[in-house]
Amino acid sequence: MYRYDNHDQTLVEERVEQFRDQMRRYLEGKISDEEFLPLRVQNGLYVQRYAPMLRIAIPYGMLASYQLRKLGEIAARYDRGYGHFTTRTNLQLNWPKLEDVPDILAELATVQMHAIQTSGNDIRNTTTDQFSGIAGDEEVDPRPWCELIRQWSTFHPEFFYLPRKFKIAVTGASDDRAAIQVHDVGLRLWRDDAGEVRVKVLVGGGLGRTPMIGETICEDLPWQHLLTYLEAIVRVYNQFGRRDNKFKARIKILTKALGVDEMRRRVEEEWAHLKDGPQTLNQQAIDEMASHFVEPPRREIDASDIESYEALRRNNRAFARFVTNNVTDHKVSGYKAVTLSLKRSSQSPGDVTSEQMAAIADLADDYSFGELRVTHEQNLVLTDVAVDQIEELWHKLDELGLANPTVGTLADLICCPGGDYCALANAKSIPVAQAIQERFESLDFLYDLGPLDLNISGCMNACGHHHVGHIGILGVDKKGEEYYQISLGGSQGNEASLGKILGPSFFREDVPGVIDKVLQVYVGERQPDETFIDTYRRIGLKPFKEFVYAA
Structure with missing residues (x-):
């Protein structure tokens, strides 16, 4: 997964200290509630019904085990010992104290995490398929492209005060598990007959008060122009999106009002000023991003181990139920992705305790090369589990209350x-x-x-x-x-x-x-x-x- 360079780390640490000073002045009464509002939402801080809420970014749903362990420590120290995973794959703390938020952000920075642009009228966390990189139906791994979008959109000076929030989803598979049709912009990566990456671009999807399915604005964008084309879309929205009524301020309303043909014309007109400019991507940029998402050192799994796994599935009904619903096929023979259910009637869907976070981090280290994913459905995934370890993992998940074999069913709400x-x-x-x-x-x-x-x-x-x-x-x-x-x-x-x-x-x-x-x-x-x-x-x-x- 992506690791911060010195520039990233410095930027996040400076942002923490900036917000620490803003918080201090607010608590001292030197900044009014109205003045503090845009400052706090830019750092993921809301004021909820009973307490503040801090939303922590998990870019495109990828977590390292040490990051999850830190989230558990923060939840235990600064909150009530649990966190809530959202449908945008972020984590929310529901009970932090205002004065503690700068310290929480500082702790997050030590493990390359932050809360920047998890709220406010800006470009939010880009989401993707939880099985990206391992799915058998995947044409293009979307993770490097998601990271490019993250770097382009974070602190983009032109798009910090958009008419409303702006959400992007990306998939590179034939089966859309990223819900790209109901996002402000949806991107489907595919390959043409020559093997070149192309991008299908949808615009104007979204839910909320006026739900709409996105419409195709470009069928086969060359990959080199992804960022410039995205910039043209957001520029058109920033210029023409409504600011007089927040319920009519999303890009879906603008697209519907103009019609997709006129929306396309305006985007193409704006893109003419950006195309082939300095933000045009080259192979070096793609290779650099892809270098952060290398294949883990998987061992070869013997055919006998695969047969033993299948035999256990045939003969153990409880194990078979778990496999049928919680285990997903992998592009590499002998490996599977295992979904950990965060759905139990005794707790809110998507909630996970500090103790569970620590234990799941250990399981990620032991069974999935220290990485895991957060899903749109508010579950967690270990993406690289060898079949000869799934039974052992299943028992450990059961002890933690995370083996509920109902993923994808009515109970997985x-x-x-x-x-x-x-x-x-x-x-x-x-x-x-x-x-x-x-x-x-x-x-x-x-x-x-x-x-x-x-x-x-x-x-x-x-x-x-x-x-x-x-x-x-x-x-x-x-x-x-x-x-x-x-x-x-x-x-x-x-x-x-x-x-x-x-x-x-x-x-x-x-x-x-x-x-x-x-x-x-x-x-x-x-x-x-x-x-x-x-x-x-x-x-x-x-x-x-x-x-x-x-x-």
Whole structure:
């Protein structure tokens, strides 16, 4: 993974000291709340419902074991002994003291981490496929390109006060696991017949109050022009994006208002001033970035070890369940990627304790060359596990409460912190998630349902990405009371779609029963080998709505 050079380290350390001085002056009353607001959000610091919240950047979801260990130490020393992994692969601390934040940032800097541009109206953390570099369907490893985008966008002087936040996602695989169609800019890296990298560029996707699927603005951009083309897009947005209404300030609104053809024309016009300029990429730049993402020293796995692994899978039902849902194929024979589930009814989805962080860091050292990934679904991944070690790893994960064999099922739900923490939320999300997990805890039932995405958001900001859940749940406020709106048919993959609202909203205690009725329709209507989203797309919303709202 990428390691800071002296320039990076100096920049981050200087930023820490700058913010330390800003915090000191704020606490002394020399800076007003209004003046302090842009300073703190540029360093990932929010003021939530009950306490400050610090969002820590995890660029494109990659963590070294020593970084995770440090995050655990920070959570134990400065917070309440846990952290929360988000859908943008960052980590949030929900209870830090204001006066401690500069010290937290200083500690992060010792392990090449920071909180820069994790909030505010700027270019946020670029996200990608959690299986980048090891997926069998990958044409281009997106990690070097994500790092180029990170370096280009961090502290970019022209884009520090955009109309609203700006999010970029990148994939290099045929199966989109990065949800590129629902980002401000989505990038798909591919190779032409000559083996040259090309880039498909989508613009204007996003969720929130006005969800939209992105549209293709360039089908086959040569790789040399990636940064200049991105710069042209953000320049057009910065110039023409609305600043009079924050609910209409995202690039998706601008793209919709102009139309994709006019948006493309304006970008191309701006790009004419940038194309072939100093930010044009060359092979040396790509090679330098790629040198940080080298293949680990994997040992060769004997065929007998692979057969022993398969035999154990055939003969041990519990192990087979874990492998089916939590273990993913690898491009190298004899290796697998193992997903650690952070979903249990006893804790909020995406939460992990300081003790678990320390233990997972040890497991990364022992089983995955000291590296791991954070997923969009709020789980963790060890990407390079030899098959002759998976059984041993499975037992250790079970002892830590991280071997729940339900990844990709209804129980693997995405959930924002909601009204328990967030001052913007209309309703609580966590109790709904826990009630659903308790209602549908039968593993046999979950496996019979097959792949199913259930996403929960506590407000229209859609941090839980409810719009693209096969089943989406949105907390809404009605005259000071919490209600929940259900949508069906969302999807975030290659065939991305936005869910349709089922009908009138429900009381919190009714939500698990409503989900049960939705699933009854699915089970009754599905054809052999159909998933939930397949059945929904075939029969539509009407049968679900009629059954759920039947007298």
